[in-house]
Amino acid sequence: MTGNTNPYQTWLGLNVSSRPDCYTLLGLPLYEADGGKIMVAAQNAMARASIPMAPSDEPARQALVSEIQLAQNCLLDPAQKQAYDQQLQAYYSGQTAAATAQPVAAAQPVSQPVTPVATPSAAPTSPVASSDSSSEPLIQSKKQSAASTAKRRARNSAFTTYAGFALVLITALGGGGYYYFFMKPAEDVAQQNQDPQPVPQAKDPAPAEPATPAEEPDETETEKPTGPNIPQGKRPTSAELANSIPGLGNPDETMAGMDEMPSMMNKPPEPTATPEQQAELQTAFMTAWTGIGARDFAKASIALNNVRELPKTNEGKAHFEQVDQFVQDLMAFNKALNEGIETLAEEEELTVGTTKFTVTVVDDNRIVVRFANQNKAFERDNLPEGFQRALAISRLKGDDAAKQRIEASYLLLSPKAEAEYVRDLWMKAGADGGALAALEADKKKYVASEMVAAAPSGMPADGADEMSSDTTPDMAPANGGETSAAQVAKIVEVARKQLVDRNPSAAQQALSSIDATSLTPENQAKLTGLQQVVDLNTKFWDAVSKRLTKLPADEDLDVNGTLTRVVESDANRLVLRMAGENKRYTLADMPPGLAKFLAEEELPANVETKKIIGAFLLVTPEGGVDRAKEEWATGFLPQEDITQLVAGMTAPLDMKPATNQPVAIPSDTALAAPGDALAKKWNARIASAKEASDHVDIAKQLLEAAKSQPDGSPGQFVAFRLALAEGARGADFDLCSTIIQDWSARFAISAGEWHYKAMQLAGSSTDAASVHAAITRHAISQIPVLRAAGEDNFADAMQRVAQQSATKANDQALIEAVQQLSGNS
Known part of the structure; x- marks a missing residue:
């Protein structure tokens, strides 16, 4: 690193000269609590720090990238952030109090008891040192050079010598008289007091207790920690901090020599959970999201209640609280919607976004509304999404923020909702942006969003487009469960894609919406084969997940001739030491060979395991039909089973009506x-x-x-x-x-x-x-x-x-x- 390079200025544009705290590093206000804003700020900082400069400055850039990553990890982890904020608050308050204590100690001997009597000759207390620009005169006086100080002392040495003797004599005479007439009676009174209070030591930043209760500070007046004493809206520069607070850093230091702010790694011990308990929690999440995707929110709630008291890590607890609140919001929306449908009356006015409409007819079969100077009729049990939102919003209980969060939760599941609109609504509600990001990731992981048919490219905020159609594009049938030929074909393709994406739960959810009795016998056989492939892949990934929970740290693994060592693992994640560096994998991005190895280690050596492994190879891009058949051949799987499994994953469905071939009467x-x-x-x-x-x-x-x-x-x-x-x-x-x-x-x-x-x-x-x-x-x-x-x-x-x-x-x-x-x- 060149001596003149300031990485904070060069890459981040920060006007600092020494190492800043995590918030300043990411360009955030002190103690920022919104996880979404923290994530965005960290990503922006990382993007800037990713731009290479001179080759000689590359070590400084790499060090800056590491600092940004550490700051992001610290502020996004609830436990680390809480500990860091406490340390940062204590750091600022401790340094400020230390600067205050020195003039106070100089004005009065430590050994003298506190006297409540005001003394006219007492020296005024120096102001508290802070990072505000108001303290700069005091700071600058300390920075005068040694040469200037020597000259000043030479000019004033004679005066100082004689003035010193005179001052000592006057002080002695005046102090003795003052003590005899004023302090002696006060001392006698103080000696009669059974609870004398000593003067606070210079090292103790806490001020002495005031004489009157009315002046006692209220420590519970604010819950949010406060930063250093700075003007409103102005964050202190690193140079100001360095000059006003001892030990923070020297502006002339290079990055390598800068002091650290309070440690981000010094956090409370994290709650423990056994691998089995973590696996149980993940299973509950999967079950809950299956219910959410099927709009069975009661099922989701029951799944979460079953693990509510289960020991969890901090990460697991935060994830649980996010999903639990999400399910509660969805249930609240459904309750309000059902209430709206039951109590809807003619001439009632409803609003969704900026669209207003009036209900003109309500009967057992249909609802007619008037908007945009025209009447639109909807079947009562097949209302468009915009109408459902308007009904639910009109019956939701709580403040506006709660209603906005509930509406955003509902729209998060909508295939027609624009993601940006959902995020804006979520942020207006004051909800945690990090929670929304986690829910979006879960939705992508567990729910097959492609299960619905083609819809408009986006849903406007006012919902007008939704109200302009008499039909909904959802695949969910309106006449009791049957699906059209085109819908069945699309659902089958969705299920196959979800298998390729290692999401058998979403594939199962897609297939569950198909009424098999509407298919020809040939297509029913293909659907049966696809269902078997889904079931086998579910068993495969369950085996991989269970095996991960059993891997001890530092165990050596021989994966297809490659020796690796386990660093850590849980039900969904594995860290391996390979070729001198750590490799991190999840179930979604784990190499197929490693996943196959783990499944074979967990499953018994029998024909069923060969069938399971072959089904995984059938759907993974690195495998294919030929590789799957090779695996099944080693297990002597019957040819008719192989044909059905392959057809289920690869054969197209012939959706032509079979009018010349009557089907059996449905049950x-x-x-x-x-x-x-x-x-x-x-x-x-x-x-x-x-x-x-x-x-x-x-x-x-x-x-x-x-x-x-x-x-x-x-x-x-x-x-x-x-x-x-x-x-x-x-x-x-x-x-x-x-x-x-x-x-x-x-x-x-x-x-x-x-x-x-x-x-x-x-x-x-x-x-x-x-x-x-x-x-x-x-x-x-x-x-x-x-x-x-x-x-x-x-x-x-x-x-x-x-x-x-x-x-x-x-x-x-x-x-x-x-x-x-x-x-x-």
């Missing part, structure tokens, strides 16, 4: 949710139908809705079923036959069974002769068809219903026609 469990959703949507209209023609109109609309659903999906099945019921209530059996024909082309239903049920429903709905005549004619047309198809049971049951209906219709011709069918049978 009652699969039909429950879409059935409830469809009933909720249509029940109000069905109940309001007054004429048979009204039911026929509803049946036609339901038939079109059914045909627009993914073929073979549970949603399509329940739509056909409800359409048939409405057609039967309207006694339109031609429409019923059309519904059953389209229905049977997609599902393996018994056509005779549903013809029979339609007749039963129509007959129980009314006693009108015209309806029973229609039932009889429909039976006469269908019974021969059923007998030809071998469905004699339904044919016989239908004939009995036809006989009853013909009698109720009081139509002799129809009665004879039914009897003739009996004779033909």
